[in-house]
Amino acid sequence: MPWYERPLLTVVRREYAAAMRFAEDDASAVMPAPPAAPCQLYVHVPFCEVLCPFCSFHRVRFNPAKTQRYFDALRREIALYHDAGFRFCDVYVGGGTPTVDADQLIETLACVRARSPVRSISVETNPNHLQPELMHRLRDAGVTRLSVGVQSFDDGLLAGMDRLEKYGNAEQIRQRLAAAQGIFATLNVDMIFNLPGQTLAMLEHDLDVVLSLGVDQVSFYPLMTAPSARHAMQKTMGLADTRLRHPMYERILDRMLPTYRAASAWCFSRNEGMFDEYIIEQDDYVGVGSGAFSYVGGAMTSTTFSLQHYCRRVEGGHNGITQRRMLSIRERMRYDFLVRLFGGALTQAQVERRWGRGFALRMAPELLAMRLLGATRHDADAIRLTRRGMYCWMLMMAEFFNAVNDVRERMREHVRQELETWNEDARVPTSAIGRVRATGPAT
Ligand SMILES: C[S@@+](CC[C@H](N)C(=O)[O-])C[C@H]1O[C@@H](n2cnc3c(N)ncnc32)[C@H](O)[C@@H]1O
Numbered sequence: 001m002p003w004y005e006r007p008l009l010t011v012v013r014r015e016y017a018a019a020m021r022f023a024e025d026d027a028s029a030v031m032p033a034p035p036a037a038p039c040q041l042y043v044h045v046p047f048c049e050v051l052c053p054f055c056s057f058h059r060v061r062f063n064p065a066k067t068q069r070y071f072d073a074l075r076r077e078i079a080l081y082h083d084a085g086f087r088f089c090d091v092y093v094g095g096g097t098p099t100v101d102a103d104q105l106i107e108t109l110a111c112v113r114a115r116s117p118v119r120s121i122s123v124e125t126n127p128n129h130l131q132p133e134l135m136h137r138l139r140d141a142g143v144t145r146l147s148v149g150v151q152s153f154d155d156g157l158l159a160g161m162d163r164l165e166k167y168g169n170a171e172q173i174r175q176r177l178a179a180a181q182g183i184f185a186t187l188n189v190d191m192i193f194n195l196p197g198q199t200l201a202m203l204e205h206d207l208d209v210v211l212s213l214g215v216d217q218v219s220f221y222p223l224m225t226a227p228s229a230r231h232a233m234q235k236t237m238g239l240a241d242t243r244l245r246h247p248m249y250e251r252i253l254d255r256m257l258p259t260y261r262a263a264s265a266w267c268f269s270r271n272e273g274m275f276d277e278y279i280i281e282q283d284d285y286v287g288v289g290s291g292a293f294s295y296v297g298g299a300m301t302s303t304t305f306s307l308q309h310y311c312r313r314v315e316g317g318h319n320g321i322t323q324r325r326m327l328s329i330r331e332r333m334r335y336d337f338l339v340r341l342f343g344g345a346l347t348q349a350q351v352e353r354r355w356g357r358g359f360a361l362r363m364a365p366e367l368l369a370m371r372l373l374g375a376t377r378h379d380a381d382a383i384r385l386t387r388r389g390m391y392c393w394m395l396m397m398a399e400f401f402n403a404v405n406d407v408r409e410r411m412r413e414h415v416r417q418e419l420e421t422w423n424e425d426a427r428v429p430t431s432a433i434g435r436v437r438a439t440g441p442a443t
């Protein structure tokens with residue numbers, strides 16, 4: 001493990017746990033003011049056919065009889081934002097598995113496109129949904145990027161992740177991906193490295209397969225585990241050897257960079273201009289659906305994690321937001337520093353446009369520390385990541401998502417009974433709906 005890894009993680013862990021602390025328990029009926037320009041829309045579809053043990057996203061087991069009401073609420077919520085003056089240019093549909101109900105998904109995409117000047121639509125899916133007819137329907141519905149969760153091309157690891165049976169074995173996945181190429185402007189493959197039991201040789205094999213397929217884009221995520229979910233995951237999958245994280249990441253860069261461009265510290269694209277879900281050009285984004293985060297006008301919000309409560313709220317004419325926190329200027333600067341450099345560079349023009357001279361003053365400790373560490377290079381027009389910086393930013397972003405995942409896990413704990421049964425009759429104490437208490441240290 002590089003000498004700087006532990007101190008860096010200690011610092012950012014504290015910072016992100018504090019940053020993800022929501023202050024208000026119920027931001028009922030709060031509709032943020034729309035930004036001047038069209039922004040990004042995130043649509044959350046929480047249904048999955050099989051629940052993977054490593055995943056801390058907001059997901060429930062797919063129940064075909066019960067999805068209609070949720071999708072109706074999604075479309076209603078999108079219309080509410082539109083009526084409030086929001087317009088959306090880039091749409092990202094994530095989950096869960098958004099393609100579990102293709103008809104509902106396509107109707108929802110049509111609902112957004114009818115109201116907004118949409119230029120790109122990205123949709124997440126699983127390998128068992130790579131069926132030619134479905135893919136062509138999605139393309140005709142405006143989908144420009146399909147992101148397929150593969151995780152690994154090792155059958156043993158797929159079995160350990162509980163994905164082999166439902167989503168297919170490595171060879172089946174490889175063949176389906178080969179057939180899917182060329183349908184969408186961007187075909188992305190999601191991989192995970194540093195999984196429990198994964199060796200460097202297994203990763204090398206994953207890289208061989210990914211490179212031989214030559215897909216448009218590959219995302220290599222480090223295994224991210226919310227502190228609250230670590231124990232459960234350990235029981236089913238075992239422990240990851242974190243000492244392998246750095247050599248594995250170096251190997252990924254060695255193999256990917258000759259033919260791919262780093263669109264972010266963990267996403268590699270063949271061509272310029274391909275969309276990486278974690279790089280958001282617009283400052284603001286709106287999340288709709290249950291368990292979706294938004295960042296609008298410097299405020300971070302979350303919708304309720306109870307699917308029932310979400311549907312009831314939207315049916316009553318409100319958006320799903322139940323948690324809100326206004327970020328301080330310094331927190332917003334830090335977030336910008338994290339997200340922009342994760343994409344490779346923070347340009348002078350971006351700093352001028354958003355923050356002016358105050359940025360260099362307020363962010364002096366971070367700017368100096370990362371420069372001394374050799375993680376950033378200060379050019380005349382931009383601050384850029386070095387190769388060491390790519391590793392640092394990959395670690396920091398993973399810690400950021402660990403903090404987000406921790407919030408998700410704790411929010412989900414309050415509605416566990418409902419989520420496990422996805423049962424309309426399950427009793428959800430109103431005092432617990434969407435309520436979260438951060439356990440991390442305040443700074
Ligand atoms: C949330 S899933 C949604 C799409 C689809 N259901 C799937 O499984 O791919 C999107 C991606 O997130 C990544 N992911 C989920 N849990 C993760 C974790 N604990 N650590 C790293 N990546 C994770 C996986 O690569 C997954 O493909």
Ligand code: SF4
Nearest residue numbers: 048051052055095096
């Ligand atoms: S990784 Fe994908 S399929 Fe697995 S539980 Fe998470 S969202 Fe569902």
